[in-house]
């Protein structure tokens with residue numbers, strides 16, 4: 256009886272405690288941003304690997320880490336709340352739905368804070384860094400498409416995206432595929448994305464999101480062919496041997512420089 260009473264009182268106040276705690280999370284750009292002095296001389300794109308990540312990049316990584324912890328805490332609290340309220344499933348579901356909305360709102364606020372941080376730290380001379388104006392917003396997220404002169408091998412492209420708080424793109428749906436292909440335009444340049452079978456031949460994996468390539472498969476006919484037993488990285492290409500071919504996927508040699516696509520994985 257006493258235990259029941261304690262649980263009942265606790266369950267009365269718990270929603271208020273949780274509500275105050277989580278609605279208090281704010282995405283303060285002041286706390287996020289503090290710009291470094293502008294570089295004194297131009298830094299060329301090809302030199303970027305010699306540079307350390309700058310302050311804004313590190314802050315971006317730190318914000319993403321914080322967000323992950325907040326999501327875990329939020330999920331934990333939701334599970335705890337659910338166990339206490341197992342006598343009233345309907346009430347519990349309502350509260351969980353509210354909390355999920357709060358989680359989503361916090362995620363959105365953190366994403367906005369990251370974008371604001373990038374805006375507050377313009378680095379016009381640092382060609383190794385992606386400018387906010389170069390990030391394109393498509394229906395399925397935010398991306399960076401390297402220019403025709405920004406070409407590097409898959410590993411370098413992977414590092415470049417990461418050093419800017421992004422990942423090589425992971426194309427998980429036809430909607431995302433179509434948005435990217437439309438953004439490429441009519442050219443035939445190849446673009447690296449995060450798919451690869453570096454870990455295990457023929458098992459393709461999106462390294463950008465840490466998932467195997469299961470839900471969506473868009474390789475060109477005859478691909479992946481692991482040509483010369485040495486093709487382990489996935490790219491968009493237009494197969495000139497096929498009449499009327501459009502952008503599809505191909506496995507190619509990871510060490511060959513091509514253009515590439517980075518993606519903002521805000522909830523990673």
Ligand SMILES: [Ca+2]
Nearest residue numbers: 425426427518
């Ligand atoms: Ca994606």
Ligand SMILES: [Ca+2]
Nearest residue numbers: 452481486487
């Ligand atoms: Ca392969």
Ligand SMILES: [Ca+2]
Nearest residue numbers: 480481486506
């Ligand atoms: Ca191939």
